[in-house]
Amino acid sequence: MSPRILHIARxxxxxxxxxxxxxxxxxxxxxxxxxxxxxxxxxxxxxxxVVINLGLTAVSMFGVVIAIFIGIGLVSKEIEKxxxxxxxxxxxxxxxxxxxxxxxxxxxxxxNTFCMAIGVFGALFYVxxxxxxxxxxxxxxxxxxxxxxxxxCSLALLFSSFSSPLLSAVFAFSLFVIGSFxxxxxxxxxxxxxxxxxxxxxxxxxVPNFSALNVITAVAHEQGPSPQLILQNTLYALxxxxxxxxxxxxxxxxxxxx
Numbered sequence: 001m002s003p004r005i006l007h008i009a010r011x012x013x014x015x016x017x018x019x020x021x022x023x024x025x026x027x028x029x030x031x032x033x034x035x036x037x038x039x040x041x042x043x044x045x046x047x048x049x050v051v052i053n054l055g056l057t058a059v060s061m062f063g064v065v066i067a068i069f070i071g072i073g074l075v076s077k078e079i080e081k082x083x084x085x086x087x088x089x090x091x092x093x094x095x096x097x098x099x100x101x102x103x104x105x106x107x108x109x110x111x112n113t114f115c116m117a118i119g120v121f122g123a124l125f126y127v128x129x130x131x132x133x134x135x136x137x138x139x140x141x142x143x144x145x146x147x148x149x150x151x152x153c154s155l156a157l158l159f160s161s162f163s164s165p166l167l168s169a170v171f172a173f174s175l176f177v178i179g180s181f182x183x184x185x186x187x188x189x190x191x192x193x194x195x196x197x198x199x200x201x202x203x204x205x206x207v208p209n210f211s212a213l214n215v216i217t218a219v220a221h222e223q224g225p226s227p228q229l230i231l232q233n234t235l236y237a238l239x240x241x242x243x244x245x246x247x248x249x250x251x252x253x254x255x256x257x258x
Contacts, residue, residue: 005103032119032120052216056141064148106149186205
C-alpha cells in the first residue's frame with residue numbers, strides 16, 4: 001500500500017478519535033451492564049439469548065451510525081476547511097485520498113467493534129459465569145458485522161463524493177434500511193410480473209444485501225453459519241465495497257473542486 005494512503009488513513013483515524021467517536025463505548029458498556037443485571041432476573045434459559053441479541057444488535061447499530069455520520073463528512077469537511085487543496089497540492093492523487101479516507105474510517109470501526117466485543121463477552125460472562133463452545137459463534141457474527149461496516153463506509157464515501165452531507169446521510173441510511181430487507185424484496189419480486197418484476201428484481205440485487213450478513217438471531221440460538229456462507233459473504237462484501245469505492249473514486253476524479 002502506498003505510504004501516502006497510509007498517512008491519510010492514519011490522520012483520518014486520529015481525527016475520528018479527536019471527534020470523540022470512540023466515547024460511545026462508555027454508553028455501550030453502561031447499556032450492556034444494565035442489560036446484564038436485568039436479564040439476571042429472568043429465567044436462566046434465556047439469559048444468554050437476550051444478552052447476545054442485545055449486545056450484537058447494539059454493536060451493529062452503533063457502528064452503522066458512526067460509519068454514516070463520519071463517512072459523509074470525510075470529503076465535505078476537507079473541502080469546507082480548505083485542507084483538501086493543501087493535500088492535493090502535494091504529490092497525492094485523488095484516488096489515494098479517497099482510499100486513504102476509507103481505510104482510516106474502516107480502521108476506526110474495527111477498533112470500535114473490538115472494544116465493544118469485549119463488552120459483549122463481559123456481559124455474557126456476567127450472566128452465565130462461564131464461556132461455552134457455542135459462544136465462539138459470536139466471533140462469526142462480529143466478523144459479518146465488520147463486513148457490513150465496510151460496505152457502509154464505501155457507500156458513505158460514494159455519496160459524499162458528489163452530494164451534501166445531509167443528502168449523503170439520507171441516501172446511506174436508506175440503503176441500509178432497504179438492504180436489511182433485501183431477501184424480502186427478492187421474494188416480492190418473485191410474486192410480481194412484467195415491468196414491476198424486472199424493476200423489483202434489479203433493485204433487490206442492486207442494493208447491498210445486509211440481511212445475509214445478519215446472523216445474530218442464529219448465533220444466539222447456537223446455529224452457526226456454514227463455511228460456504230462465510231466465504232460467500234466475504235467475497236460479496238469485498239466485491240460490493242470495491243465497486244462502491246471505485247464509484248467514489250471515479251466521481252471524485254471528475255469533480256470540480258473550484
